[in-house]
Amino acid sequence: MDVEAPSRPPAHLAGLSWTNRFAALGERFYTRLSADPLPDPHWVAASDDCARLLELPEDWMRRGEALQVFSGNALWSGMQTLASVYSGHQFGVWAGQLGDGRALWLGEVDTADGPQEIQLKGSGRTPYSRMGDGRAVLRSSIREFLCSEAMHHLGIPTTRALCITGSGLPVRREEIETAAVCTRVAPSFIRFGHFEHFAHTADDPDALRRLADFVIDEHYPACRDAPQPYAALLEAVTQRTAELMAQWQAVGFCHGVMNTDNMSILGLTIDYGPFGFLDAFDPGHICNHSDERGRYAYARQPNVAFWNLHALAQALLSLIGDTDAALAAVEPYKSVFPAALLAQLRAKLGLRDERDEDGELADALLQRMAADRVDYTIAFRRLGAFDTGIGARNDALRDLFIDRDAFDAWAERYAERLRAEAGNDAERAVRMNRANPKFILRNHLAEEAIQQARAGDFGEVQRLLKVLQRPYDEQPECSAYADFPPDWAQHIEVSCSS
Numbered sequence: 001m002d003v004e005a006p007s008r009p010p011a012h013l014a015g016l017s018w019t020n021r022f023a024a025l026g027e028r029f030y031t032r033l034s035a036d037p038l039p040d041p042h043w044v045a046a047s048d049d050c051a052r053l054l055e056l057p058e059d060w061m062r063r064g065e066a067l068q069v070f071s072g073n074a075l076w077s078g079m080q081t082l083a084s085v086y087s088g089h090q091f092g093v094w095a096g097q098l099g100d101g102r103a104l105w106l107g108e109v110d111t112a113d114g115p116q117e118i119q120l121k122g123s124g125r126t127p128y129s130r131m132g133d134g135r136a137v138l139r140s141s142i143r144e145f146l147c148s149e150a151m152h153h154l155g156i157p158t159t160r161a162l163c164i165t166g167s168g169l170p171v172r173r174e175e176i177e178t179a180a181v182c183t184r185v186a187p188s189f190i191r192f193g194h195f196e197h198f199a200h201t202a203d204d205p206d207a208l209r210r211l212a213d214f215v216i217d218e219h220y221p222a223c224r225d226a227p228q229p230y231a232a233l234l235e236a237v238t239q240r241t242a243e244l245m246a247q248w249q250a251v252g253f254c255h256g257v258m259n260t261d262n263m264s265i266l267g268l269t270i271d272y273g274p275f276g277f278l279d280a281f282d283p284g285h286i287c288n289h290s291d292e293r294g295r296y297a298y299a300r301q302p303n304v305a306f307w308n309l310h311a312l313a314q315a316l317l318s319l320i321g322d323t324d325a326a327l328a329a330v331e332p333y334k335s336v337f338p339a340a341l342l343a344q345l346r347a348k349l350g351l352r353d354e355r356d357e358d359g360e361l362a363d364a365l366l367q368r369m370a371a372d373r374v375d376y377t378i379a380f381r382r383l384g385a386f387d388t389g390i391g392a393r394n395d396a397l398r399d400l401f402i403d404r405d406a407f408d409a410w411a412e413r414y415a416e417r418l419r420a421e422a423g424n425d426a427e428r429a430v431r432m433n434r435a436n437p438k439f440i441l442r443n444h445l446a447e448e449a450i451q452q453a454r455a456g457d458f459g460e461v462q463r464l465l466k467v468l469q470r471p472y473d474e475q476p477e478c479s480a481y482a483d484f485p486p487d488w489a490q491h492i493e494v495s496c497s498s
Contacts, residue, residue, distance in 0.1 A: 016076075017109060018078030018107050018109055019108050019109070019110055020080050020107050022108065022117065023082060028204055028207050029084055031126065031127050032082050033104075033126060033127075034072075034081055035120060036124025036125060037072065038071040038072055038073060038165065038167045038169065039168070040168060041068070041071035041165045041181075042165065042166055043163070043165060043166075043458075044138070044163075045142070045163065047160070047163065049149065050160045050161060050162045050185055051162060053185065054111060054116060054162065054185065055112065070162070070165055070181065071167070072124065072181060078107060079106045081105065081106055081107075082104070082105045083100035083101075083105065083126035083127065084100050084189070084194070085097065085098075085099040086098055086099055086191055087193050087196045087197035087261070088193030088197075088259055089260045089308075090260075091259065091291070091295055095259075095261075096200075098261050099127070100126055100128055101128045101134060102123065102126070102133075102134040102135060103119050103120065103184075104119065104126070105118075106119060116185050116187060117187065121136055121144070121183075121184055122134075122135050122141060122180055122181040122182060133171065133172075135169075136179070136180055136182060137171050138166055138177060138178050138450070139450050140180075141182040142449060143272060143275070144161060144182050144184075144272040145164050145461070145465075146461070146464060147272045147275055148160055148161035149465060149468060150440065150441045151253070153468060153470070153471055154251055154437060154471055155247075156269060157266070157268045157269060158268055159184050159269065159270050160185040160186065162183040162185055163183050164181065165180065165183075166181075187268075188219060189264075190215060190264070190265045191260070191261050192261070192263040192265065193260050193263075194211060194265070195212070195265075196260060196261075196311060198211055199318065208316075208319060212319055215265055216230075219265070219266060220233055222236075228321075231322075231325045232329075234329035234330065237267065237309070238309050239267075240266065240267025241267050241333070242305070242332070243336065243337075243340045244267045245302045245337055245340075246337055249344075250348060251440070252281070252376040252377060252440070253269075253275070253277055254285060254287035254301070255269070255287075255296065256273055256275050256276065256287045256291065256494070257274060257288060257291075257296060258296050258305065263308050263312075273494075274287055274289065276494060277440045278298065279375055279376070279442065279484075279489065280373035280374065280375055280376070281366065281375070281376040283298055283366075283370055284298070285298045287494060288494065290495040302337055305337075310330060312330075313330050342358065342362070345359075346358055347431075347432075348380050348432065349362060349365075349383070349414070349432075350383075350386075350423075350428040350429075350431055350432040350435075351417070351421070353420075353421055355417075358417075361413060364413075369401075371402075372403060374401060375485075377436075377437065377438075377482075379397065379400050381433070381436045381437070382397040384428075386418070387425060388418045392415070394411060437471035437472055438473070438474065438482045439467050439478070439481055439482055440471065442489070443485075443489060443492045444488070446464075449464050
């Protein structure tokens, strides 16, 4: 149903310019509806940095109806609430029609960084909920909020998170939990699955073209002048996806559910569910307890992304008009991804020059780390303090490895490589500390914040957010957040309900 906005919006947001470009596509692409009310909402957390992106005033949480609006209980003038329809492959199997089953699009505002869409996650049932309740719980909302902002400050393309509101409303998952709503922000929430949906829709054959033209005109305008604009679009998405995968692998991030409906057409990290950052380096690590076959294991993510790009190519094939041209548009992934990953690894190793043996040097370190199950983030951070002096032991790093002789052999090769560049250890350490974060959102840190929030104390969510907003800085007063994970962290399980 259509939703009428309040006739008199709060003054502090009356000046926002709403463009709502996606809504202009027409109701073939979405269903208009209102959110299910969230009873007795309260604030859980908010990101001041994301609020600045949207150009909200500093006291936006204390003025007007912000709490009600971001809980789904009210609207500001200019908002158009809708849930979009899409389809997709889930765990490699065609799932048919999907859609925003628990998300509600509020609209799009102009900012200095371009238009930004605002979306509520957990706002209740939609026509695409597939027997679900449409709600999100406090646990999953805190995880998504923190990781969205953490990834942004790591420099990795991502959707953002403005705030979380909570309620005592009971929601059943594996156990009874309480409801929450996370407000997400992105230039677009369009996914590979949107294209797959309209490629399979026979009653409106022009819808796929309208969607592709919209994405080109609004997000990839350079493709319009290409000889084959739709092939150019596919190649541009391939480029961004390849670069995103390199960034994921370099920081040790595992998404957990890389279905085609969870792949952003803009190359953003989207839909944080059973994600995780590597603790001990294990290429076969599976962060999603629901992923019984390990389809989305850490080392498989790059190949899954390539598979998903082929699914997108199939969806665009009728517009491209030529199978060879479609395949050629995704082919660059094979060269862009490894080149981008090697560039990331060179930065993590502090290498300024490019040499043919650099890939093998990086692989040798990773193999040693995997064999000894060395903590991924701590090892690379300590590598920044590597002493290239003759006879230097580098004990802080060396002590992370079980096979010290094997580490020593690698360390000598690495020292020779660094000395060949005739660089300065101190200057290199500064560079490496901008490539190797000290702080990441480890599962146990999120779990501790969640447990405190469940007890009514939301302070740890904000404290952890503050740390994650400066992941490359030393922050000695927060060093506990960079410690090795406790033993109990090995038993944390996250699944698709997370």
